[in-house]
Amino acid sequence: MMASYKVDCRSNCKGNHDGQKDSFSCHQPVIVKSRPRKRYYVRYAIVPFEEDFTHEFKGHRNLCREDVPQRCYNPETGRSTRAPVSRALCAFLNTGKGGTVYLGITDDGSVKGIRLTLYQKDHVVLGLEDAFSRFNPPVPKHMWHLEFVPVVREGSPDLLKECSDDISAHSLNEPRRLKEHVFRTYEYCWCDKDALAQFNLGVLVSDYVIEITVHTFDSGDPRNGQMTKADLKLSPVYENEEGKAYFRRQASLFTHTVQEIVELTRQQVREHYQPIVDKLRTELYELRQGEDTQDGGVSAAT
Ligand SMILES: [Zn+2]
Numbered sequence: 001m002m003a004s005y006k007v008d009c010r011s012n013c014k015g016n017h018d019g020q021k022d023s024f025s026c027h028q029p030v031i032v033k034s035r036p037r038k039r040y041y042v043r044y045a046i047v048p049f050e051e052d053f054t055h056e057f058k059g060h061r062n063l064c065r066e067d068v069p070q071r072c073y074n075p076e077t078g079r080s081t082r083a084p085v086s087r088a089l090c091a092f093l094n095t096g097k098g099g100t101v102y103l104g105i106t107d108d109g110s111v112k113g114i115r116l117t118l119y120q121k122d123h124v125v126l127g128l129e130d131a132f133s134r135f136n137p138p139v140p141k142h143m144w145h146l147e148f149v150p151v152v153r154e155g156s157p158d159l160l161k162e163c164s165d166d167i168s169a170h171s172l173n174e175p176r177r178l179k180e181h182v183f184r185t186y187e188y189c190w191c192d193k194d195a196l197a198q199f200n201l202g203v204l205v206s207d208y209v210i211e212i213t214v215h216t217f218d219s220g221d222p223r224n225g226q227m228t229k230a231d232l233k234l235s236p237v238y239e240n241e242e243g244k245a246y247f248r249r250q251a252s253l254f255t256h257t258v259q260e261i262v263e264l265t266r267q268q269v270r271e272h273y274q275p276i277v278d279k280l281r282t283e284l285y286e287l288r289q290g291e292d293t294q295d296g297g298v299s300a301a302t
Pocket of ligand 1: 119120123180181182189190191192
């Protein structure tokens, strides 16, 4: 199934863009290398962190299972050599601790970047919104943040200026930015064909690392009130568009069965109530001690 959307939903973005056209919320992501006003990665550099509980590297931008090219599937095993980004995002949501997926950094931590025109960047943002809308429950916008961080050659950070997007196309009303993109398919969208045409014409296009950050679940945030399990303020369990609930252990992903999730929830409930029960037991013990003392006093007096 394919889905298409227009770019106009971005006009509803509540993020603090702060003059940065590439930033889509007020969250401040991990700083890899910074200059006074703009962050960037150096091509082929190794980033100073590894894949772990909160960091995941991906060399592609296949957000959902339908985005994964057919050639990546092995018909004999029925498995794919490429995992959609949605799995890692689902796991970051289900740990409740959040995390960041870096698209354009390979498994060994090497910065390769992903070449993106302005229209392709629109596609990535809208494609991610589409993917999160298919999670169960859908992932609200305040739970995530996306940022395009430019990739430059070592020693030539001025390339940022050379590779800047076509300024005339930045307006949200620019006709092609209102054109519908096609999602949930590994086939080229119009924006990909346009990018190929630009490349063939020799137009310089920037490379980026796409940082997608899932925030830590905040039970005190009123926006999360309806998402918690009962009144316990526990992080909800999400299924991605494949109908699977992914979890994370160190740098690897795994799925739980429904029974395992039930047991996990029981454990969380126990952890939630145990301190309350312990406190009540202590109070009850102290009350009884007090009563015994009073009784003893009365007996002695009579
Ligand atoms: Zn597109």
